[in-house]
Amino acid sequence: MAAPGARDDSGRGRFITFEGGEGSGKSTQIKMLSERLDGAGLRTMMTREPGGSAGAEIIRHLLLSGMGRLLGAEAETLLFAAARDDHVHAVIKPALDQGIWVLCDRFFDSTRAYQGGPGKVDPAVLNAMQRVTIGDLEPDLTLILDVPVDVGMQRAKARRGAGVADRFEAEDVKFHEGLREAYRQIAAAEPQRCLLIDANAPAGMVAAKVWRAVRDRFAEVDVSRVANLA
Ligand code: T5A
16 A cells, blocks of 8 residues: 555556667667567557557657658657657556556657757747646656667668758758767666666677666566576
């Protein structure tokens, strides 16, 4: 029984977010972590932003097409917030309430880094949007994958092949350098929640660092059930 006034989180799933610049390897790491947590007997769900719910996926399409950019930085930020609001209420909170561990590819730190960093949207505006969309829902752990800009851009380019760069991939090097710095500042400002991980290494090595961080943070991860990973 929780003490009076304390939040009783028993049975609630954990909320882990992955952040980083373009091509930092978030999707790759989320899949690897999900397999390990499943192996440890935990129920997990992978999701992403912008998107992750029916309404938010429609907004994602608009945003990545560059439509939001035409509206201006603040209106574009509002679109990200609207997508997040739907995602949080339709998918993330219900899953956490059912004891599912939610692994999310980007969350509000992306808005802080992209729109607040090089995007230059006023932090007061971002705070107001955050209050409305997520309330007191904070990730239990945020892993920020850090790679040099040229490495990330090269990976993103290799992955899309002959496809066209999306809205943010198409930004210049200065934008991506500013983004990297914004993420470093977020990690430094919130060391309890955030961990900056050097992701300029083979995926397996990065996955080992991610696993160590998760295992160390959450007592409910039973490492004895995951072969060769204790
Ligand atoms: N955005 C999003 C905002 O501006 N504000 C917001 O609030 C939010 C939520 C979303 C865009 O929207 C912006 C940020 C983004 O620009 P997206 O299509 O969802 O765009 O793409 P991203 O989230 O940027 O993710 P990417 O798909 O570009 O990269 P990932 O997921 O970080 O990387 P991943 O795992 O797909 O890997 C990329 C390639 O590199 C290889 C992979 O095999 C893949 O080919 N790779 C590695 N290669 C070598 N070594 C490693 N360690 C590797 N790890 C992966």
